[in-house]
Amino acid sequence: MNDRRHAIEARELVFSYRPGQPVLRGVSVACGTGKLLCVLGRNGSGKTTLLRCLLGQLAPQRGAIELDGKELRRHSRRQLARLLAYVPQFPASAFAFTVGELVLMGRYCHTGLMGLATERDRSVAREAMKMTGTLAFAGRTLEELSGGEAQCVMIARALAQQPSVILLDEPTSHLDIRNQLMIYRMMQRLAHDWQMAVVCVSHDVNLAARFADELLLMRDGEVVAAGPPPEVIRQDVLERTYDVGIDLLPAGGDVPIVVGR
Amino acid sequence: MNAPTHPGIAPPLSAGRLIAMLAVLLAAALAVAGGCSLVGITPLSQLDAQIWAIRLVRLLVGALVGAALGAAGTALQGILRNPLADPFILGISSGAGVGVLMGMAVSSWQRGLPTVLSIPAMGLIGAAVTCAVVYGIAQRRGRLDPYVLLLSGVIVNAFNGAIMLAIFLFIKPYVVSAYVIWTMGRLTDNVSWQALVLSSVCVAGGWSLLIFRGSAFNTLGLGDEVASSSGVAVNRLRIETFVVVSLVTAAAVALAGPIGFVGLIVPHICRFIVGPDHRRLMLVSGFIGAMFLMSADTLCRTAGEWVGMGEIPVGIVTAFCGGPFFIFLLRRRGREGWS
Numbered sequence: 221m222n223d224r225r226h227a228i229e230a231r232e233l234v235f236s237y238r239p240g241q242p243v244l245r246g247v248s249v250a251c252g253t254g255k256l257l258c259v260l261g262r263n264g265s266g267k268t269t270l271l272r273c274l275l276g277q278l279a280p281q282r283g284a285i286e287l288d289g290k291e292l293r294r295h296s297r298r299q300l301a302r303l304l305a306y307v308p309q310f311p312a313s314a315f316a317f318t319v320g321e322l323v324l325m326g327r328y329c330h331t332g333l334m335g336l337a338t339e340r341d342r343s344v345a346r347e348a349m350k351m352t353g354t355l356a357f358a359g360r361t362l363e364e365l366s367g368g369e370a371q372c373v374m375i376a377r378a379l380a381q382q383p384s385v386i387l388l389d390e391p392t393s394h395l396d397i398r399n400q401l402m403i404y405r406m407m408q409r410l411a412h413d414w415q416m417a418v419v420c421v422s423h424d425v426n427l428a429a430r431f432a433d434e435l436l437l438m439r440d441g442e443v444v445a446a447g448p449p450p451e452v453i454r455q456d457v458l459e460r461t462y463d464v465g466i467d468l469l470p471a472g473g474d475v476p477i478v479v480g481r
Numbered sequence: 482m483n484a485p486t487h488p489g490i491a492p493p494l495s496a497g498r499l500i501a502m503l504a505v506l507l508a509a510a511l512a513v514a515g516g517c518s519l520v521g522i523t524p525l526s527q528l529d530a531q532i533w534a535i536r537l538v539r540l541l542v543g544a545l546v547g548a549a550l551g552a553a554g555t556a557l558q559g560i561l562r563n564p565l566a567d568p569f570i571l572g573i574s575s576g577a578g579v580g581v582l583m584g585m586a587v588s589s590w591q592r593g594l595p596t597v598l599s600i601p602a603m604g605l606i607g608a609a610v611t612c613a614v615v616y617g618i619a620q621r622r623g624r625l626d627p628y629v630l631l632l633s634g635v636i637v638n639a640f641n642g643a644i645m646l647a648i649f650l651f652i653k654p655y656v657v658s659a660y661v662i663w664t665m666g667r668l669t670d671n672v673s674w675q676a677l678v679l680s681s682v683c684v685a686g687g688w689s690l691l692i693f694r695g696s697a698f699n700t701l702g703l704g705d706e707v708a709s710s711s712g713v714a715v716n717r718l719r720i721e722t723f724v725v726v727s728l729v730t731a732a733a734v735a736l737a738g739p740i741g742f743v744g745l746i747v748p749h750i751c752r753f754i755v756g757p758d759h760r761r762l763m764l765v766s767g768f769i770g771a772m773f774l775m776s777a778d779t780l781c782r783t784a785g786e787w788v789g790m791g792e793i794p795v796g797i798v799t800a801f802c803g804g805p806f807f808i809f810l811l812r813r814r815g816r817e818g819w820s
């Protein structure tokens with residue numbers, strides 16, 4: 221096992237949309253291959269900004285981001301897409317593509333000038349659909365699917381890029397319990413079985429604590445705590461993170477259930 | 482492909498597609514036949530040959546303008562994720578019109594300027610400036626409101642219209658009527674071969690550039706963030722597309738004036754025939770646009786002669802068809818709650 225090598229690592233990120241109002245104030249985060257990292261925190265704590273920095277869509281004013289042992293901004297956009305994929309909060313396509321066509325679009329960074337798919341592109345897309353259980357509705361459009369199925373399609377599309385790091389922005393925020401569990405199991409499988417680094421911004425403390433290998437708790441653009449769930453899920457840490465009274469109820473596993481007071 | 486959900490696209494049933502293709506072929510045949518019937522094919526005297534040449538020039542102008550507007554409309558609808566986008570509605574055509582009119586007005590005062598170059602160049606500047614203004618108004622914090630986009634197009638159109646009227650004040654009165662007909666959008670055979678070559682190069686070049694952006698347009702439908710993380714340089718793609726759309730629109734407007742709604746209708750016809758994939762759409766839209774405008778113009782020319790009105794500018798007819806079609810799309814879109 222190569223635990224020491226981080227697939228993606230950010231050090232001391234400082235970012236502000238407007239001068240004098242930093243949204244990130246020196247955030248450091250790292251996710252190794254084969255790990256599921258969940259980022260938790262209140263609304264406006266800088267989680268999404270952090271994610272967009274890691275995606276290379278925002279340029280932090282200070283700090284460094286390393287992807288695959290190389291400075292993020294030194295990768296070309298296509299190179300970046302081959303290493304790093306993104307799953308949005310709300311799956312949507314403005315054009316009425318089928319699931320199969322959407323997943324095949326994940327091959328954009330691997331195809332040539334005309335964007336024509338090769339046999340290999342097709343087989344990778346097929347494999348991605350198999351992994352996510354979306355092959356059965358490859359001929360349907362997104363609008364014909366349930367929220368959970370549509371989210372699986374977006375994950376399949378991201379996997380078609382064959383990345384080593386995958387970033388997800390609150391992928392379960394609009395899903396029912398069953399689908400939430402399914403998505404978290406899938407993220408865990410991507411990390412543990414497929415040796416990807418999976419970073420997920422989340423609002424569900426309990427699901428994150430149950431499935432993640434590492435948690436990162438943020439407040440006002442700073443890291444409150446980071447580490448494996450049993451170390452981080454503590455009353456004082458959570459109260460500081462969420463600014464609300466927290467009760468911990470004993471549960472079967474090694475992590476208690478978190479309830480707001 | 483399955484049942485579509487994109488507003489403005491009818492179900493691509495095989496029978497429906499067949500009918501659409503037949504209709505297009507029919508229209509194309511009509512265009513050619515209309516051209517022929519007015520000339521008479523059999524004895525090719527010297528006079529006939531000249532008339533043929535004139536008709537051919539006019540058909541070629543129609544093909545160029547139609548291809549330009551069809552491709553421009555398809556690219557705009559793709560890049561803005563808006564099925565109501567069109568160079569005319571967004572004010573790009575009227576922007577090019579202002580530029581072209583300025584070029585023409587200047588050359589009417591002072592002969593000797595190379596109008597073949599200066600008129601399309603002025604058109605390009607007008608179109609590009611309008612593009613930047615409309616996009617600048619509609620875009621807030623990187624997000625594009627589809628309704629604000631259409632509204633800013635309306636406002637900019639009104640503004641450009643006022644400039645065009647103001648330009649009329651500076652033109653010698655006896656040529657104003659020719660300019661007025663030009664602003665309606667009409668095809669003509671009175672085009673120099675230099676202008677024809679220059680516009681052909683612009684349209685063909687711009688169109689092929691857009692064809693190569695097809696898969697990027699597809700990916701952009703998933704949203705800016707997803708597209709960018711898939712390897713699409715989103716901002717560069719937008720700017721490139723706006724410049725190319727301005728270029729081909731300027732070429733079309735310099736040839737035929739601001740003809741409306743071709744860029745709105747043609748992409749929907751194309752989606753109906755080949756589905757939502759922009760790699761195919763960008764290719765097909767140029768051809769369909771060319772056939773569409775050639776047939777519409779032939780219709781105008783022959784119909785006008787039948788009712789004894791002389792020629793009806795084709796822009797009037799496309800507006801007559803396009804206006805109701807726009808309302809149809811708008812209503813349909815509201816019902817499906819798509820934005």
